[in-house]
Amino acid sequence: MENKKTSPAKYSLTYGLVNGSFGIVLGLMLYALDMHYQNDPVVQIIAAIVGILIIMFGIIQFKKENNGFLNLSDALKLGLGISLVGGVISVVFNYIMMNIIDPDTLEKGFEFAKQKMLSNDPEMSVETANQFIEMGKGFYSPLSMALTTIIVSLIFGFLVSLIGGLIVKKSRPE
Helix, strand or coil: CCCCCCCHHHHHHHHHHHHHHHHHHHHHHHHHCCCCCCCCHHHHHHHHHHHHHHHHHHHHHHHHHCCCCECHHHHHHHHHHHHHHHHHHHHHHHHHHHHHHCCCHHHHHHHHHHHHHHHHCCCCCHHHHHHHHHHHHCCCCHHHHHHHHHHHHHHHHHHHHHHHHHHHCECCCC
């Protein structure tokens, strides 16, 4: 009886596409509600929970395909692969969102952030809020946003797959 091991690449691509598709659906829903520029913490928590579930489901499915065995390195490969594919899809979607669907996304976000600053600190002047916004604009180039998205996705995937992999790993008997 031969123990043929499945490659993590197939699962990384499949569940990465699921992860990226969820991000697109969420982004379009937020756009339809005119909330796509607000960075609502509740939305971020929901997206993180769904991301964790997708990565863990991919790891568990991979384990099932490998006769119930999973080592930590495969779990890490899966989590990083799923996160990388999802992150790349997110970068492409965000580029389309900010350049085609709603070219004013960043300006709306800056204005929303300014209004939030002013409401949180009534003593802050509009000029001070404008200065903070202008300083922040330097961090929003397409390249820096893409790199940040990919790096954050990979860190998230690493942490989820490390913790999840430690929980569900099962070594093959020697």
